[in-house]
Amino acid sequence: MNHTYSNQLISFTEAAKLLGYRSSKIIENLVNQNHLQVHFKLGSSRRLVDAAEVKSLIKPVDKKSI
Numbered sequence: 001m002n003h004t005y006s007n008q009l010i011s012f013t014e015a016a017k018l019l020g021y022r023s024s025k026i027i028e029n030l031v032n033q034n035h036l037q038v039h040f041k042l043g044s045s046r047r048l049v050d051a052a053e054v055k056s057l058i059k060p061v062d063k064k065s066i
Helices: 012-018 025-032 051-056
Strands: 009-011 048-050
Touching: 009 012, 009 051, 012 025, 012 048, 012 051, 048 051
Parallel strands: none
Antiparallel strands: 009 048
């Protein structure tokens, strides 16, 4: 599955998968800590996040420090 994440709203589940988590609870926590902003599509109550915002949270890991 190939996604383009430019100004795209994605579900909490998809955002969690993008960050390498199985549970969307991490996205809920990031929203509560104001690291991500919730968006809604017109006429829907489904909570979404901006894929670009989620991707901006991804940081490289230095394998030497592990």
